[in-house]
Amino acid sequence: MPNVQCNDTDVLCPVDCTDQQIPSVNFDDCSPELNESEIEWIAVAKSDATDFLDVEDATEWTTRIAQTAEEPAPDPDNSIRMIRVIGDKPAPEITTRLVSGNRTVQTAKNHTLNIEVDETNAVNYEFARSTACNATYKAWFITKAGLVYGGICGLKAQVLLNLTLARGAGEIEKYVGTVTWNDKIDPPRANFPLAGEVNF
Secondary structure (H helix, E strand, O other): OOOOOHHHHOOOOOOOHHHOOOOOOOOOOOOOOOOOOOEEEEEEEEOOOOOOOOOOOHHHHHHHEOOOOOOOOOOHHHOEEEEEEEEEOOOOEEEEEEEHHHEEEEEEEEEEEEEEEOOOOHHHHHHHHHHHHOOEEEEEEEEOOOEEEOOOOOEEEEEEEEEEOOOOOOOOOEEEEEEEEEOOOOOOEEEOOOOOOOOO
């Protein structure tokens, strides 16, 4: 099935009503946890790249991140490119169906990240142009709070960037686009071990 996400092997939903449990929750009046939500990095790899053993292991990331195709890397087929973006993730588009017994069943959930790349050198322009080829990637997204979404498997996603040129003095070139995938549940979240890094 083309849209099945590797992370869906983590079973969150009960098989039947007897298995249903109410997960724990945690709210704190004295010290509530808040996390900055803006997306600042998209990490992409080939669709058949190896999964992480531990997505919170800094060594796994540093040995796989290679920003240029020419750079010698221990395993080019598993290299990860880090793309600096300004991005957001709105609520997904949900498809539901009314079935027997007047039950409503969620049948699909389409997720979209809206992203902008504002560092528009020749290398990044060629990457943006290449996204028109309809490739599927393994992708992760990382927020300013230092959280990485996508789990050990990454998201089976498509990336599309388009050149935009605004009129007016002081306006800058941008590559604007989306990262899209289909999944019933939101992706796993973890601490990004290289949080705060700005050069890869």
